Amino acid sequence: MASSTFLSASSLFATKHYLLLIPPQASAKGYTNNNLRVSNSPSFVLRTKNSTHLQGFVAMQEKDASTLGDDLKIKIPHVLSVAGSDSGAGAGIQADLKACAARRVYCSTVITSVTAQNTVGVQGVSNVPEDFVAEQLKSVLSDMQVDVVKTGMLPSVGIINILCKTLREFPVQALVVDPVMVSTSGDVLAGPSILSVFREVLFPMADIITPNLKEASALLDGVQLETVDDLRCAARLLYDMGPKNVLVKGGDLPDSSDAVDIFFNGDNFYELRSPRVKTQNTHGTGCSLASCIAAELAKGYPMVSAVKVAKRFVETALDYSKDIFIGNGPQGPFDHLLRLKRHSQDCHRLQAFNSSDLLLYAVTDSEMNKKWGRSITDAVKAAIEGGATIVQLREKDAETQDFLESAKACLKICRSHGVPLLINDRIDIALACDADGVHVGQSDMPARVARTLLGPEKIVGVSCKTPEQTRQAWVDGADYIGCGGVYPTNTKENNITVGLDGLKTVCMASTLPVVAIGGIGVSNARTVMEIGVPNLKGVAVVSALFDGECVLTETRKLHAMLSESNIDGYTQKLII
Numbered sequence: 001m002a003s004s005t006f007l008s009a010s011s012l013f014a015t016k017h018y019l020l021l022i023p024p025q026a027s028a029k030g031y032t033n034n035n036l037r038v039s040n041s042p043s044f045v046l047r048t049k050n051s052t053h054l055q056g057f058v059a060m061q062e063k064d065a066s067t068l069g070d071d072l073k074i075k076i077p078h079v080l081s082v083a084g085s086d087s088g089a090g091a092g093i094q095a096d097l098k099a100c101a102a103r104r105v106y107c108s109t110v111i112t113s114v115t116a117q118n119t120v121g122v123q124g125v126s127n128v129p130e131d132f133v134a135e136q137l138k139s140v141l142s143d144m145q146v147d148v149v150k151t152g153m154l155p156s157v158g159i160i161n162i163l164c165k166t167l168r169e170f171p172v173q174a175l176v177v178d179p180v181m182v183s184t185s186g187d188v189l190a191g192p193s194i195l196s197v198f199r200e201v202l203f204p205m206a207d208i209i210t211p212n213l214k215e216a217s218a219l220l221d222g223v224q225l226e227t228v229d230d231l232r233c234a235a236r237l238l239y240d241m242g243p244k245n246v247l248v249k250g251g252d253l254p255d256s257s258d259a260v261d262i263f264f265n266g267d268n269f270y271e272l273r274s275p276r277v278k279t280q281n282t283h284g285t286g287c288s289l290a291s292c293i294a295a296e297l298a299k300g301y302p303m304v305s306a307v308k309v310a311k312r313f314v315e316t317a318l319d320y321s322k323d324i325f326i327g328n329g330p331q332g333p334f335d336h337l338l339r340l341k342r343h344s345q346d347c348h349r350l351q352a353f354n355s356s357d358l359l360l361y362a363v364t365d366s367e368m369n370k371k372w373g374r375s376i377t378d379a380v381k382a383a384i385e386g387g388a389t390i391v392q393l394r395e396k397d398a399e400t401q402d403f404l405e406s407a408k409a410c411l412k413i414c415r416s417h418g419v420p421l422l423i424n425d426r427i428d429i430a431l432a433c434d435a436d437g438v439h440v441g442q443s444d445m446p447a448r449v450a451r452t453l454l455g456p457e458k459i460v461g462v463s464c465k466t467p468e469q470t471r472q473a474w475v476d477g478a479d480y481i482g483c484g485g486v487y488p489t490n491t492k493e494n495n496i497t498v499g500l501d502g503l504k505t506v507c508m509a510s511t512l513p514v515v516a517i518g519g520i521g522v523s524n525a526r527t528v529m530e531i532g533v534p535n536l537k538g539v540a541v542v543s544a545l546f547d548g549e550c551v552l553t554e555t556r557k558l559h560a561m562l563s564e565s566n567i568d569g570y571t572q573k574l575i576i
């Protein structure tokens with residue numbers, strides 16, 4: 001269906017630019033090196049001729065890929081949205097852009113109409129002149145390898161005719177038609193004059209049409225649609241107008257606690273049923289659903305899975321957004337990217353990573369807390385009260401669910417004190433609780449992948465014992481380096497001790513700030529900090545803080561020692 005580039009795997013393996021990490025189950029299933037389809041970086045989909053697929057990561061070994069030959073460039077799935085602009089950005093072109101971004105598909109836009117719109121309703125509409133719609137269409141389609149066209153508000157017969165003519169000139173893999181007629185607020189966006197051109201010209205070209213109840217009824221000359229059986233009849237009648245597939249959305253069906261949509265492909269009916277999300281923030285659901293279908297088609301998925309994924313995508317976003325508040329009208333927008341609330345919860349972390357946070361780095365240990373009969377939250381509270389400037393949860397034996405609960409509780413404490421909280425090894429836990437970042441070692445999740453998964457604003461720390469590792473950490477997008485064990489330690493088994501010389505070598509080679517770790521406490525922290533390298537920013541400590549009766553006392557002692565020697569001030573001055 002979609003025209004993503006097919007690359008032969010042997011050419012990928014031959015290049016130094018890509019390292020294709022084939023998941024074990026791929027070779028177990030006997031996948032050959034032929035016909036691997038790379039659809040997205042850094043994630044990829046392996047697709048075989050029988051369309052089974054596996055997902056994984058493509059890691060770029062070089063940041064600069066500008067020297068790649070044409071045959072190795074990655075084709076990005078591309079949806080062109082032909083729709084109206086919504087100034088409130090809940091629906092229309094703006095929703096389409098967000099839905100495609102959320103589904104990791106490129107979206108270009110042809111604007112058919114500009115609406116003055118908010119959560120209350122539509123205050124004004126100004127259609128774009130037809131010849132300028134034609135010009136936009138030509139600009140995009142003549143250049144940009146569009147896979148799928150998705151239509152929204154098509155406000156005039158002339159614009160629809162221009163679209164159909166242009167699509168004949170520049171054919172695409174699929175056409176998704178959302179026959180927008182009325183906004184969520186009830187305002188008319190396309191008059192009855194377009195009904196016949198929809199039915200006679202556009203629908204026969206469509207791979208799928210996605211009317212809601214009101215639109216289906218209007219297209220069927222006002223027939224009443226009140227039950228799921230009515231939706232089935234409507235789907236069949238609409239199918240007879242020529243589209244290859246029909247999705248009739250039953251979101252407005254009365255008396256249903258479920259959201260029921262009917263999908264018909266000419267052979268089979270699918271009843272897509274899910275619990276109705278109780279929310280007022282539904283503005284733009286139709287546009288987003290159609291865009292998501294288009295996005296999945298552009299990636300090469302079959303129609304039924306595209307529709308199912310799209311429905312799940314919208315439901316997830318609606319559920320996530322049910323308590324957000326944007327605008328005073330009855331139907332607010334929702335958050336396609338599931339990120340807006342996180343930002344407002346982030347308010348206690350006022351700035352990005354600050355290397356002076358490494359001064360007194362407390363690393364927890366579940367065994368030690370158990371031994372001394374304290375909870376992890378009490379341990380973290382005491383460490384912060386004693387002066388810890390950053391906290392890492394290093395819970396090696398914790399069950400995932402317990403770890404997540406502890407991490408959420410500790411995060412609350414840390415946020416209320418403005419202290420960053422990092423998670424050791426477990427990117428999944430960091431993502432699930434929205435921690436401030438992670439610390440990974442040389443055999444953990446590679447720092448570059450951790451960075452990709454966590455995004456640019458989170459902190460990524462990497463353990464390094466050599467200059468080569470520090471350089472790689474920097475290339476991979478790490479924020480700091482943990483270097484050790486500086487001294488022998490019982491906390492980490494089989495750990496090679498690098499000594500003060502090893503620490504110095506790493507610091508000298510590093511372009512990133514460094515924190516020293518391993519066997520460090522009040523008795524030797526000063527010696528460590530006085531090795532005289534500007535980017536050594538602090539000490540990371542486990543047993544000296546947590547393997548004792550009173551975490552508060554031990555942390556205070558170490559904090560006093562570090563502040564007394566004004567180590568941070570010294571290193572800050574040197575590094576400037």
Ligand SMILES: Cc1ncc(COP(=O)(O)OP(=O)(O)O)c(N)n1
Pocket residue numbers: 361363392394424425439440441442444461462463481482483484492515517540
């Ligand atoms: C600040 C800091 N530095 C180094 C480490 C060690 O990480 P790693 O090498 O992954 O070993 P484990 O801690 O996972 O056993 C650290 N945790 N923190």
Ligand SMILES: Cc1ncsc1CCOP(=O)(O)O
Pocket residue numbers: 484485486488489490491492495517518519520540541542543544
């Ligand atoms: C996790 C880790 N990485 C290198 S040494 C070490 C253990 C540090 O623990 P302690 O501070 O008790 O020596």
Ligand SMILES: [Mg+2]
Pocket residue numbers: 424425439440441444
């Ligand atoms: Mg680790």
